[in-house]
Amino acid sequence: MYLGIDLGTSAVKTVLVDGAQRVIASESRPLTTTSPLPGYFEQDPAQWIDATFATLDALKATHASELAAVEGIGLSGQMHGATLLDASARTLRPCILWNDGRSAAECQVLERRWPALRAISGNKAMPGFTAPKLLWIATHEPEIFAATKLVLLPKAYLRLVLSGEAIEDVSDASGSLWLDAARRDWSDAALAATGLSRDHMPRLVEGCAPATTLRGELARRWGMTGQPVIAGGAGDNPAGAVGIGAIRPGTAFVSLGTSGALLAPTSSIAANPDRAVHTFCHAIPDMWIQAGAILSAASCLAWIARLFGATEAELLAPLGLRPQAPSAVSFLPYLAGERTPHDDPAVRGMLDGLSHGTDRGSIVQAVLEGVAFALADCRDALADAGIAMTEADAIGGGSRSRFWLSVLANVLNVPIHRFAGGETGAAFGAARLGRLAVTGEAIAAVCTRPQRIETFEPDAGLVDAYAERLPAWRELYRPRH
Numbered sequence: 001m002y003l004g005i006d007l008g009t010s011a012v013k014t015v016l017v018d019g020a021q022r023v024i025a026s027e028s029r030p031l032t033t034t035s036p037l038p039g040y041f042e043q044d045p046a047q048w049i050d051a052t053f054a055t056l057d058a059l060k061a062t063h064a065s066e067l068a069a070v071e072g073i074g075l076s077g078q079m080h081g082a083t084l085l086d087a088s089a090r091t092l093r094p095c096i097l098w099n100d101g102r103s104a105a106e107c108q109v110l111e112r113r114w115p116a117l118r119a120i121s122g123n124k125a126m127p128g129f130t131a132p133k134l135l136w137i138a139t140h141e142p143e144i145f146a147a148t149k150l151v152l153l154p155k156a157y158l159r160l161v162l163s164g165e166a167i168e169d170v171s172d173a174s175g176s177l178w179l180d181a182a183r184r185d186w187s188d189a190a191l192a193a194t195g196l197s198r199d200h201m202p203r204l205v206e207g208c209a210p211a212t213t214l215r216g217e218l219a220r221r222w223g224m225t226g227q228p229v230i231a232g233g234a235g236d237n238p239a240g241a242v243g244i245g246a247i248r249p250g251t252a253f254v255s256l257g258t259s260g261a262l263l264a265p266t267s268s269i270a271a272n273p274d275r276a277v278h279t280f281c282h283a284i285p286d287m288w289i290q291a292g293a294i295l296s297a298a299s300c301l302a303w304i305a306r307l308f309g310a311t312e313a314e315l316l317a318p319l320g321l322r323p324q325a326p327s328a329v330s331f332l333p334y335l336a337g338e339r340t341p342h343d344d345p346a347v348r349g350m351l352d353g354l355s356h357g358t359d360r361g362s363i364v365q366a367v368l369e370g371v372a373f374a375l376a377d378c379r380d381a382l383a384d385a386g387i388a389m390t391e392a393d394a395i396g397g398g399s400r401s402r403f404w405l406s407v408l409a410n411v412l413n414v415p416i417h418r419f420a421g422g423e424t425g426a427a428f429g430a431a432r433l434g435r436l437a438v439t440g441e442a443i444a445a446v447c448t449r450p451q452r453i454e455t456f457e458p459d460a461g462l463v464d465a466y467a468e469r470l471p472a473w474r475e476l477y478r479p480r481h
Helices: 045-062 064-068 104-113 117-121 130-140 142-147 154-163 188-193 216-221 236-243 298-308 312-319 360-384 402-412 422-439 460-475
Strands: 002-007 011-017 023-030 072-077 083-085 150-152 167-169 203-205 210-213 229-231 253-256 260-266 278-281 288-294 330-332 350-352 392-395 416-419 452-456
Touching: 002 045, 002 154, 002 236, 002 422, 011 045, 011 422, 023 045, 045 064, 045 154, 072 154, 072 236, 072 422, 083 154, 104 117, 104 130, 117 188, 130 142, 150 154, 154 167, 154 210, 154 229, 167 210, 210 422, 229 422, 236 253, 236 260, 236 278, 236 288, 236 422, 253 402, 260 360, 288 360, 298 312, 298 360, 312 360, 312 402, 330 360, 330 460, 360 402, 360 460, 392 402, 402 416, 402 452, 402 460
Parallel strands: 002 072, 072 229, 167 203, 253 392, 392 416
Antiparallel strands: 002 011, 011 023, 083 150, 210 229, 253 260, 260 288, 278 288, 330 350, 416 452
8 A cells, every 4th residue: 555645735635545556545634825925925834744644644544454554655745835944853934835926036146146057957047946935035034044954845844744854856856946957966056056055955866766764653643554665756746747657758748736837758858948947857767847837727716716705616517518619808817926938926817808798607717718828828838948749638626627628628729638536646646656665666567647538629610719819818918027
């Protein structure tokens, strides 16, 4: 038996997977985010631990014998967050999250200090990444910076609590700007540019490698017969790729979680930092992932549901299974700024084209289409790096919506495939990494592609209609910096 734990932004999801790769049980607990100022997003790391422990306590109550047989644990997590610890491994402040935009000025400072940043990391300095956050801390909270002895990404902090060891995998680490993406190792020059050294960093491992073991007292708490191995794990999107078997070039996929992304595994780095394409190490050796990332995806649907005082299901049901035509309303999904291709933390969302005849359905459809148009921007940025899409698999909570996947197929003009359980892709991928760390099996034998349960084909008429709308949608963007 294997556990996959995904420390997301909105929830911690834990899945229990057997040797036949069947999900035996799953548990989820919500997380809350605070925004002390506009554009600031933080979480208390203590709630990550509480939520994770709650999912495992619940699994013990319902599946004690299966939990007792767990041999390997894989961790997946939201990327880029800055969790700062003192000499006693206590957190010094709330974690600054991936969608926080406060460090825009520090990005410019970092690129001036380290001119090789884009060539070595494969990325452009953007506020979401971890390194600029530390420069912001050094400037605005110098006493916190001085007390910082260890900087961890969210899932590495969870692993520290579970195991007592500070360890990170290279996929998550490559979202920090401190990693030499080609060498898959910390860059001393990058660390020095932010006033840090390797002493402030966790030990690095590959995602499918054994990293450590679960503390004995925690194994006893959950009734486990041994101390399970904890794998290196992965950032949420690389873990999602492992979960759907996207481990080779040519297997593009779209993630519709709190944020969104269009991702493509590659056997060599195909960076395009000038258009804010992200370069990450994959969770398996000798592979990388190129990604176009948008800061708001399924969170846009959650936002409009709050405004209308309805559930997401209530908003989606009247739309049916597929669009008949593009909405008369246009929506920019930049509720928390944007990454690919704009790198603009200050931009905000908008609804355009409202009239007396606009109804709720038109607005909801526009929100879904706006996210799809933003992913079309990602598609084009990836194409500029030589990565062409012919089809894509969908994961994340948004993949439950047939209407949304139909919109995506027509906007991107490629078939979009859906899996059973695609919304738990990252946790399932983490469980696969936990298995690999225990068994040492061939990666391809474990990371197979799950059965597709539905394919959404582009419709020629709708493809043309959306292609005609896309340039006008792009004209709505106005930089605010």
